[in-house]
Amino acid sequence: MTRRPKDHFFSTRIKSTIKHIPFGKVATYGQIASLVGNHRASRQVAWVLHSSSHKDGLPWHRVINRRGEIALEPGEGFEEQKRMLENEGIQFDSTGRINLGLYMWDPGNLIL
DNA sequence: AACCTGACTTCGG
DNA sequence: TCCGAAGCCAGGT
Numbered sequence: 549m550t551r552r553p554k555d556h557f558f559s560t561r562i563k564s565t566i567k568h569i570p571f572g573k574v575a576t577y578g579q580i581a582s583l584v585g586n587h588r589a590s591r592q593v594a595w596v597l598h599s600s601s602h603k604d605g606l607p608w609h610r611v612i613n614r615r616g617e618i619a620l621e622p623g624e625g626f627e628e629q630k631r632m633l634e635n636e637g638i639q640f641d642s643t644g645r646i647n648l649g650l651y652m653w654d655p656g657n658l659i660l
Numbered sequence: 661a662a663c664c665t666g667a668c669t670t671c672g673g
Numbered sequence: 674t675c676c677g678a679a680g681c682c683a684g685g686t
Contacts, residue, residue, distance in 0.1 A: 588669080
């Protein structure tokens, strides 16, 4: 997937990709960015989630940072996200991190 | 057009 | 492995 100079659908593709994350799996911001064609747009993924995760009914809780941690701050959604992930069978280690090697989504040959 | 904003990532120490 | 600084990018103002 190549990024066009004027890509009005960048955010739309990010949302579409996030919707593909399966139950019981997680994806990182950077991973989503790569899938939509720009591995350096991780901050944009965060922006999309921040601005429209609820409105578009995205499985926002399945997106975490590179270190396997929930990016939200306690009191800002952290607790809810952790609970939702645990409800999907995902476990956290003693330091609050998720084993990415075990739970990270493998999109295979995903076609958007 | 310039500047600000993020639920980030990478790099150097 | 932890921390802070720097890098990055598109959308919003």
